[in-house]
Structure formats: C-alpha cells, structure tokens
Amino acid sequence: MEDTLLEKYFRGECSPEEVKKVLAWFKGTELGVHQEQELYRLWQETEAGEAHKEFSANATDILARINANIDKQADENLAEDSACQTTKNLRLPQSNWKWWLKAAAAIFLPVCFLWFFSNYFTGENTSAIRLVTIQSGPGIRKNISLEDGSVITLNANSQVTYPQHFTSHKREITLTGEAFFEVAKDAQRPFIVKTGGLFTQALGTSFNINYRPGKQNVAIALATGSVKIEKSQPGNKNQLAILQPGQQLQYSQIDLTYKVSGFDAQAILSWRExxxxxxxxxxxxxxxxxxxxxxxxxxxxxxxxxxxxxxxxxxxxxxxxxxxxxxxxxxxxxxxxxxxxxxxxxxxx
The missing domain is CATH 3.55.50.30 (Phage tail protein beta-alpha-beta fold)
Known part of the structure; x- marks a missing residue:
C-alpha cells in the first residue's frame, strides 16, 4: 500500500474507488514492524492536521482506545512470559499484528466512513449534488433569485453555476463574466464567489465582480458590507484583502499582482440600470x-x-x-x- 494513498485516506480525500482499495488492504494484510510504524506515523500526522477538524477532534480518543487494547494484550503476554520464567523483550508478537490491524479498523473505519459519507452527501463532493448553470447571451441581462434570498444580476455574455440547494455550511457560486451580487445575511453560511483562482467571501453584502478568462484584470468592487478576497495556492488559500464599501480590488491575471483603490460607482455599477x-x-x-x-x-x-x-x-x-x-x-x-x-x-x- 502506497503511503500517499494512506495519507489521502486518513485525511478523507480518497475517491470511492480508492476507499475500496484501502479497505481491501486493511482486510487482508499483515503488517511488519516497519509498516506498523509507518501506519502509526501517518495516523499521528492526521491527528495533528488542520484540514478536517471534524475527524481530527476524534483521532486522539480513537488512538488511545487502540493503545489501551494493545497495552492490555501486551500485559497478558508479559504475564504468560513470567509464568514460564522466560526472559523476553516486551513487544507485541508478530501473530498479533493482524489483531492490532483489525482492532484499529474496527474503531477507525466507522469514524472514517461517517466522515466520508457525511461529506459525500452534504456537498463536499460535488458529484452528489445537482448544479444549476445560468447563462446570458450577448446583449442579455438576467436577474436570478437564489433559494437563500440572495439575488444575482447577470450581465451580458456571463455565466453562473451554483448548487440547486446550498449546503449547511456554505453558499458557493462560480462566475465567468460580470455579475452584481446582493447577498442575504446568513452568519452560518458564508457566501463565496469563485472566479478563476480568486475567492470572494461575504456574509451579507452587495458587490460587483467582472471576470473574463483571457482578459488582463479581474475587478471586484464592494457596494455595501464587507468582503474577504483570497487567492488559491497549492494546498491552501492566501488572503489578499478585506474590502470596505467604495473599494475595488483589481487583480492582474498576467503578472499575478493586485491593487486596492476607490472606484467610480457610475462607471462600475450603472450597467444594472x-x-x-x-x-x-x-x-x-x-x-x-x-x-x-x-x-x-x-x-x-x-x-x-x-x-x-x-x-x-x-x-x-x-x-x-x-x-x-x-x-x-x-x-x-x-x-x-x-x-x-x-x-x-x-x-x-
């Protein structure tokens, strides 16, 4: 079993096919000392990770329960050794590695499956949700009302894609072109607009985004409220700015730089009228x-x-x-x- 696949499994990032592969390995493999140490190391890294806190919060308790069972088995082995007056190093016998693995699987896998299926069916895996795509042709502008009460005004030659039903923890939209967003307040579900590698996040506010692939600049102008703008990086996101009303962030898709400045509301927002x-x-x-x-x-x-x-x-x-x-x-x-x-x-x- 490749370490990278186990790491993905412990982080909850495996596809359904990869999950089946790991489970088959758990079921039929006996571990050597080196393999057990590697499995233990990966487990510890998962417990320390920040990517999936809903799993990490349980990792310490899970591992403690497994270790308790291992210690109990080791004590029984030590008692047997003493009765036979045989001097041996205190180490879990090789024959019990399969038991250790099954014990780990019995405790660990239900938690992993709980995490996997909850994410799969609640929106983390987009293949389990239905997406809606709305386009506006040349010279056509559209008003779109979302289920949360938010309203999108879509400019000509633009497109938005979003879930038919938002998840319980976020409202995510993908935009190509230009649109004005009037976001309904919902403190529990941030409203996130993805434009290429930029993410604009708001709770309750109104703002304009102009993003066209192939063009030099992406422009995000804030009318009311506040928005946070992040740039995707390998493995994480980097915050660029938090805008206040009347501010605009312009991001260059050529040299990957940005600037924040004021904007002319008539020039940026008048298309809506x-x-x-x-x-x-x-x-x-x-x-x-x-x-x-x-x-x-x-x-x-x-x-x-x-x-x-x-x-x-x-x-x-x-x-x-x-x-x-x-x-x-x-x-x-x-x-x-x-x-x-x-x-x-x-x-x-």
Whole structure:
C-alpha cells in the first residue's frame, strides 16, 4: 500500500474507488514492524492536521482506545512470559499484528466512513449534488433569485453555476463574466464567489465582480458590507484583502499582482440600470463594450487611431438603441458606420 494513498485516506480525500482499495488492504494484510510504524506515523500526522477538524477532534480518543487494547494484550503476554520464567523483550508478537490491524479498523473505519459519507452527501463532493448553470447571451441581462434570498444580476455574455440547494455550511457560486451580487445575511453560511483562482467571501453584502478568462484584470468592487478576497495556492488559500464599501480590488491575471483603490460607482455599477457608460474609454474598450452590450461584431477600417494618438470617449446612454449610440459616438469621433445583420463596419475618416 502506497503511503500517499494512506495519507489521502486518513485525511478523507480518497475517491470511492480508492476507499475500496484501502479497505481491501486493511482486510487482508499483515503488517511488519516497519509498516506498523509507518501506519502509526501517518495516523499521528492526521491527528495533528488542520484540514478536517471534524475527524481530527476524534483521532486522539480513537488512538488511545487502540493503545489501551494493545497495552492490555501486551500485559497478558508479559504475564504468560513470567509464568514460564522466560526472559523476553516486551513487544507485541508478530501473530498479533493482524489483531492490532483489525482492532484499529474496527474503531477507525466507522469514524472514517461517517466522515466520508457525511461529506459525500452534504456537498463536499460535488458529484452528489445537482448544479444549476445560468447563462446570458450577448446583449442579455438576467436577474436570478437564489433559494437563500440572495439575488444575482447577470450581465451580458456571463455565466453562473451554483448548487440547486446550498449546503449547511456554505453558499458557493462560480462566475465567468460580470455579475452584481446582493447577498442575504446568513452568519452560518458564508457566501463565496469563485472566479478563476480568486475567492470572494461575504456574509451579507452587495458587490460587483467582472471576470473574463483571457482578459488582463479581474475587478471586484464592494457596494455595501464587507468582503474577504483570497487567492488559491497549492494546498491552501492566501488572503489578499478585506474590502470596505467604495473599494475595488483589481487583480492582474498576467503578472499575478493586485491593487486596492476607490472606484467610480457610475462607471462600475450603472450597467444594472441599463446604462451604457464610457469614461475616458479608448477605442478597444468602446468596441468591446458595444459588442458585449448589443451582441454584435465590429470591424474597423479607414484612418484607425494609432496607439500613440489620444483617442478617448466619455458618454452614457440609458436603454438606447445601437443606432442611437453609434450615431452619438460617430458625431464626436468622426466616423461612419454600416450595419449588416449582427455585423457593424466602422470607417474612420
């Protein structure tokens, strides 16, 4: 039996197939001294670990009960040795290793199974729960009401995935795209939004997240309450910041750095009210926002502004048509446009 598999088993991380493999080993294996010492070491490491406190809290008591049985057996062996006036080292005989293993299994396995099945059927193993996925297409925004009373406003070209029924200890959402969250208070179940490698946790608050794979930045802006933002690391999570209302964390997916600063609420949150807002937006930003907002594809030709040219646009449009928006921008920025189905050709003069 590989040590790594036993370590996974003691930590409760085995798949159902791996659990069967370990149980078969427990049932049919006699241990040597070295193997017993390794098993004991792994057990102690499990007791000291922090990953699954619900199991670790019982590990000391379990091991004490096993040791008590071992000591009792050893005392009986010592009494037999004394009666025969034979000098021997006090050591559990090899023939009793199988007994020790069965005693350990008899006490340890019920606890392990209790932990395994409680996690398997209460949400720790996502294969045992039903997930709901909601998408919004180009130019489409959706309001989603969750069973806990929380509300998600999903921006265009975005997707959320969450359990049909939240577990008893957390409410976890996975987001791709942009969404605004109004979180119902529940002190016993933190509300966690996963965006790539970032985790945003709240109890009762409202915040906006903009995360699009392939784009440079992830932006998390807090409107009310407080949120904790963590970055996943191998084996753990690293806290990046705790935001206060009016603060925004921007995380670079390129160089893996972040900064916390204030934000313009109109620029970040106005999309929820159907307001298309530009603030000193360059040409690329204007095109990306128009494509996402209206579900179109834009091609640019003519005297396209170069990177060295100062090309920025500021303006807002509330529930206006694509023609009205393009006409307004074209008047200021000196271009013409032509529409063909879902394509728009912009030509700079």
């Amino acid at each position: 159907g307001i298309l807002y530009f603030k000193q937006a360059n040409l690329e930003e204007v095109i990306q926002k128009l494509e996402s907002w209206y579900g179109i594809h834009i091609q640019v030709s003519g005297k396209i502004p170069g990177k060295k040219q100062e090309w920025h646009y500021t303006g807002s449009y509330q529930n206006e048509s694509l023609d009205d928006v393009l006409t307004g921008i074209a008047f200021v920025k000196n271009f013409t446009y032509e529409k063909k189905e879902d394509k728009v050709m912009i030509k700079f003069r």
